[in-house]
Amino acid sequence: MVKTAFVVNALASFFSPATTVLAFAPSSSSSSSVSSSSSSSSSGRVSSSLHANAFDGFNFKNPFTSSPFAPAASVRNGDKVTVIAGATGYIGKSTVRESVRQGYRTVALVRDRKKVESDEGKLLYGTFFEGADVVECDVCDADKLTETLREISTRGKSGSIDTIISCLASRSGIKKDAYAIDYQATLNCLESGRTVNARHFVLLSAYCVKNPWLQFQQAKLKFEAALTSQQDMTYSIVRPTAFFKSVSGQLEVIQQGAPFVMFGDGEVTRCNPISEADLATYMIDCIKDRSRLNKIINLGGPDEPLTMKRQGEMLYNAVGKKPNFFYAPLWLFDTIIDSLQWVADTFKSEQFENAAELGRIGKYYAVEDMLTTDSSEKFGTMTLQEHYNKIAVEGQEYDPYTTMFAKAPTEKSVEIKEKIAA
Numbered sequence: 001m002v003k004t005a006f007v008v009n010a011l012a013s014f015f016s017p018a019t020t021v022l023a024f025a026p027s028s029s030s031s032s033s034v035s036s037s038s039s040s041s042s043s044g045r046v047s048s049s050l051h052a053n054a055f056d057g058f059n060f061k062n063p064f065t066s067s068p069f070a071p072a073a074s075v076r077n078g079d080k081v082t083v084i085a086g087a088t089g090y091i092g093k094s095t096v097r098e099s100v101r102q103g104y105r106t107v108a109l110v111r112d113r114k115k116v117e118s119d120e121g122k123l124l125y126g127t128f129f130e131g132a133d134v135v136e137c138d139v140c141d142a143d144k145l146t147e148t149l150r151e152i153s154t155r156g157k158s159g160s161i162d163t164i165i166s167c168l169a170s171r172s173g174i175k176k177d178a179y180a181i182d183y184q185a186t187l188n189c190l191e192s193g194r195t196v197n198a199r200h201f202v203l204l205s206a207y208c209v210k211n212p213w214l215q216f217q218q219a220k221l222k223f224e225a226a227l228t229s230q231q232d233m234t235y236s237i238v239r240p241t242a243f244f245k246s247v248s249g250q251l252e253v254i255q256q257g258a259p260f261v262m263f264g265d266g267e268v269t270r271c272n273p274i275s276e277a278d279l280a281t282y283m284i285d286c287i288k289d290r291s292r293l294n295k296i297i298n299l300g301g302p303d304e305p306l307t308m309k310r311q312g313e314m315l316y317n318a319v320g321k322k323p324n325f326f327y328a329p330l331w332l333f334d335t336i337i338d339s340l341q342w343v344a345d346t347f348k349s350e351q352f353e354n355a356a357e358l359g360r361i362g363k364y365y366a367v368e369d370m371l372t373t374d375s376s377e378k379f380g381t382m383t384l385q386e387h388y389n390k391i392a393v394e395g396q397e398y399d400p401y402t403t404m405f406a407k408a409p410t411e412k413s414v415e416i417k418e419k420i421a422a
Helices: 002-014 075-079 090-101 113-117 119-125 142-155 175-195 215-229 251-255 276-285 308-319 331-347 350-367 384-394 411-421
Strands: 037-039 046-048 081-085 105-110 133-136 163-166 200-204 234-240 260-263 295-299 325-328
Touching (some): 081 142, 081 175, 090 105, 090 276, 105 113, 113 119, 113 133, 163 175, 234 276, 251 260, 251 384, 308 384
Parallel strands (some): 081 105, 081 163, 163 200, 200 234, 234 295, 260 325
Antiparallel strands (some): 037 046
């Protein structure tokens, strides 16, 4: 649901009093990038020209003394090494923090360690990586990834990696990105894990793959098939409905006085999104919960079904304003998609093909429910209204696809948040 938020926000920007210029390119905060990737090797993996300085200063930290999130951790988890790919992503960083909190020896794989450890990175990520080892490694480089995991294996007391968790996801969802990240880079993690005899693989997938007519959904399913067909590692596949961030992109828009944009009558689709903290807890719990072994699990949050109109009402309630809605017709998607696809087909344009795919992504989430109704498929304690109330006061971090009007954190904003928390 992250992908469609860009389409909603783009429409919202049209009706906003503020003028916004957008560069449609994957953010440096994305889980992985395909710009440096190229095909190689007989295994069919993706290689990269980037070099991974993985072990420069590499040293396992004691999660019980170095992290404020450690008190609830179980001592017996301290012998288990957990490696998290896509660690700087929205769910990835929360998963890192939860892994440390539960006492695992946590390794966060990142493409650029300076991005996390610099002053700017500390402002951006705060305490998410405290107690974890941040290891620089490009997961698109299969050989370097295997080398990195082999070295990590030797550092643990057990001499092996217990669990690999993939929070990798393409940012745009277009075909090239999707197959490079959602399929190939994730496959690299699996194959490298098998090579070093890792025990378990936890995959962050997506609920929407149940009805796959988009490129990124097909790429995710292709990897799921590879994961479930191998015998060397056990697995848990988690398919969340939607993230809170995906349904929060219009906060700044309505704060500026523009209307909340929805499709159709606002009652077309329903969802029950899950908070990043609750999802991270569920992901880490998969490490030792045997009931989730070799299972594909649909997962939503604790809310009852929420229409887009209801989400808008909740957001206005959080900011203390009277609701003001703009209803975008659904036929608008078909007009845009058909026009872009015609140009793509006529002129053999990859750029317009990608634009048409983004339109299809927007339409998908405008007409498809992202909803779990079975009580066994609902998890967590934080409701969407609680999330809206929180970000209405504290603000939210910038993301070019979901929260394009938010601002990146500064020292002043961090100080304000700390005062509010106190």
